[in-house]
Amino acid sequence: MATRPPRILAIAGSDSSGGAGIQADIKTITMLGGYAMTAITALTAQNSRGVRAVESCDPDFVAAQMDACMEDIGVDAVKIGMLGSADIAEVVADRLEDLPCPIVFDPVMVATSGSVLADEATVEVFEWLMDLATLTTPNVPELEALGGAAGMAKRGVTYLATGGDADGPMVEDRLVRPDTDDVVWSEARIVTKHTHGTGCTLSSAIATNLAKGLPLEEAVAQSRRFVREALMNAPGFGQGNGPLGHQAVR
Template sequence: MSSPAVVLAVAGTDSGGAAGIAADLTTFGDLGAHGVVAVTAVTAQDTTGVRSVHAVPAAIVLAQLEAVVEDLPVAAVKTGMLGTAEVVALVADRLSALGVPLVVDPVLVATSGAVLGDAETMHAYVERLLPVASVITPNADEARALLGATGPPDRMATALTRLGPAVVLTGGGLAGTCTDWVAVPGEAPVALSHPAVETTNDHGTGCTFSAALAVHLAHDIPLITAARKAAAYTAGRLRLSQPWSLGRGRGPIAHTRSSKS
């Protein structure tokens, strides 16, 4: 049996076990990759919201990154909550040199509304990290925040490509259909539609999608196919957790063992 692909998650913790590093590692493992991590923040949160955030010093984040990349053959990187402008910049500088897919999930505002990145952090994303990212996976709210403007999702996806990366703008839809927009610099955006899953157990959905996308890109799957597969996987996780009753707020997306989607 050959060794699994190694995928690096650079993100914060979620004490509720639904998002962040918890979502990344379980998704990596379920899809057959070996997950490695650099923790950027420790959060106290549950299904109702974020109570407290402790940012990990940039020097410790860098030490984690170097420990991983100097020892293991990282095939793809996925970033989540980075927390500070300094960490955003060091991630851009250290990981862009690896020459592997760099998937950036621009986690700036939690589902509960808690702010996870200030204006300086936002500026660092736009000026430092997005230009070296392979693909970013914002939802509509994150796209508006990064652009400082709003518009139809296909146009926002195209506008974000002008910052450098390919874009998978995830989210919304009507009449039971969810549409993601995939935009590559210089090309027309492509709509990827799939059935929406009606559920309140969706905490960790964005992390799960971007983690799945990173695994598929690590296996050299083309972006549009990888985005379709990541969306199908995430929808399967949502269907699995649909009947759950965990927590007092928006419950976790499923990361329990079952057949792959």
């Protein structure tokens, strides 16, 4: 019998243009040898230039998707992305409360294009999700909205502060864990406008690598390499912030 792939449940919104959200999650998980399952929280009409419309799913339907996956296929790791509403965030947190597997939480608030994807009430529920998560992966504006390094230290959570949104020729990502020295990765910035879905891709990659049994630091390191290769292999689609080249990564 062939070796079974790790089972990853991605909880996120759908990106109609295929660059981010559930579509990026499925591509990433599949390319890294995982089995992708989904609980879709919202439908979006978007492309490389921005989000045109968002339709949030009913919270009970999101819960039903999660239950269907967990009760039958089983789950080895969870990735959480865009949630769409506070009610959805609460039902997701409730369902994951006692799930004994790695959880990676990407606290999506703003799309690469600048569109707001989480209101204040939804962000308040992030506290519960960060407490449950093995790792939270905020970018620069998300970390600022969560109170910065001081705010995260007060919560005592483990997080990866990603630096792709910062200025400068180098990109610095910092893994911060309570009572442990920080681990910092610093590499030359890949100059490209095709960055749509980088956060989704990174968090899904980390979840997949954790499900494979990799230690957190190595899971992050391998996932960063995957994202960088996908950035370098972007197909050049779209007139704005185009998608990554997941399928070109070897």
